[in-house]
Amino acid sequence: MVCDGLVRIFTSEGVEVVALQGLDLEVARGELVAIVGASGSGKSTLLNILSGLDLPSAGSARVAGHDLLTMGRAERLRYRRSTVGFLYQQATANLLPYLSAIENIQLPMVFASRGHREARARELLEVLGVADCADRRLDGLSGGQQQRVALGVALANNPVVLLADEPTGELDSRSSDEVFSAIRRANEELGTTVIVVTHDPHVSEQVTRTVAIRDGRTASEVRRHVTRDTDGGELVISQEYAVLDRAGRLQLPKAFVASLGLRDRVRIELEGDHITVWPEAPRPDANERGDAQ
Numbered sequence: 001m002v003c004d005g006l007v008r009i010f011t012s013e014g015v016e017v018v019a020l021q022g023l024d025l026e027v028a029r030g031e032l033v034a035i036v037g038a039s040g041s042g043k044s045t046l047l048n049i050l051s052g053l054d055l056p057s058a059g060s061a062r063v064a065g066h067d068l069l070t071m072g073r074a075e076r077l078r079y080r081r082s083t084v085g086f087l088y089q090q091a092t093a094n095l096l097p098y099l100s101a102i103e104n105i106q107l108p109m110v111f112a113s114r115g116h117r118e119a120r121a122r123e124l125l126e127v128l129g130v131a132d133c134a135d136r137r138l139d140g141l142s143g144g145q146q147q148r149v150a151l152g153v154a155l156a157n158n159p160v161v162l163l164a165d166e167p168t169g170e171l172d173s174r175s176s177d178e179v180f181s182a183i184r185r186a187n188e189e190l191g192t193t194v195i196v197v198t199h200d201p202h203v204s205e206q207v208t209r210t211v212a213i214r215d216g217r218t219a220s221e222v223r224r225h226v227t228r229d230t231d232g233g234e235l236v237i238s239q240e241y242a243v244l245d246r247a248g249r250l251q252l253p254k255a256f257v258a259s260l261g262l263r264d265r266v267r268i269e270l271e272g273d274h275i276t277v278w279p280e281a282p283r284p285d286a287n288e289r290g291d292a293q
């Protein structure tokens with residue numbers, strides 16, 4: 001999945017709102033990525049575009065071989081039915097209350113004319129840890145179980161990409177863990193690429209890559225990997241990266257800017273294998289003070 005210079009401008013009552021202003025994002029097949037960002041930073045706008053519901057004003061977006069800007073109606077319908085799955089904050093958005101869990105999961109397969117529906121639905125319920133809920137309707141399920149069945153609905157047609165918008169936003173921490181574990185299993189066992197928008201630190205701390213969006217652009221990324229410490233214990237290494245766009249623009253993390261009181265213009269210098277950044281008026285002792293790099 002590649003987004004390049006994605007722009008989305010909304011016009012409401014004559015006022016233009018730039019929700020995305022040149023957003024670049026690449027997600028490899030099989031990756032699980034969390035997207036974080038303040039309210040209004042453009043996360044839902046991005047997911048709506050990726051789900052094929054909304055069209056960007058400029059830029060390009062390709063998902064699993066589909067060009068989201070140029071695809072016609074028939075391709076868009078196929079894309080929305082089979083290439084992407086969507087999980088909402090409210091499980092009920094994916095579920096019909098008068099159908100059982102297993103019937104709900106079979107429904108998207110009916111629309112896509114797929115065979116072996118019951119076997120596939122049972123397999124999904126198993127992977128998502130809710131096999132015992134197969135014959136229960138919505139009102140017989142807990143919030144976490146409802147969301148896992150909703151995940152089964154999103155995965156029914158074996159999408160390449162799962163898009164999840166705050167999937168644990170309405171759940172207590174135990175249910176939130178269960179739902180996120182089910183999302184991880186879908187990623188690991190079914191190979192589904194997952195893009196999950198979240199405010200939940202429980203979720204963003206468990207993924208190997210978290211992308212932060214600020215003012216409609218990807219601003220920074222945190223990558224995590226697990227290694228062993230000298231006693232053989234597990235050690236999570238987390239490293240923050242700023243995103244460099246194709247024009248060479250870099251957004252410094254807010255905390256770095258505030259900590260050094262950077263504004264308007266900074267002094268930069270190439271130092272062999274790294275670049276140093278100083279506040280505009282260099283202090284005589286700047287070199288000894290742990291400058292931002």
Ligand SMILES: Nc1ncnc2c1ncn2[C@@H]1O[C@H](COP(=O)(O)OP(=O)(O)OP(=O)(O)O)[C@@H](O)[C@H]1O
Pocket residue numbers: 010011012017018019037038039040041042043044045046
């Ligand atoms: N249909 C619309 N018409 C006008 N403005 C819109 C529309 N949709 C989004 N916006 C504006 O675009 C900006 C980005 O909104 P978006 O919903 O993508 O942010 P978000 O990061 O998902 O926020 P939240 O975390 O609150 O859901 C906001 O300023 C919002 O007001």
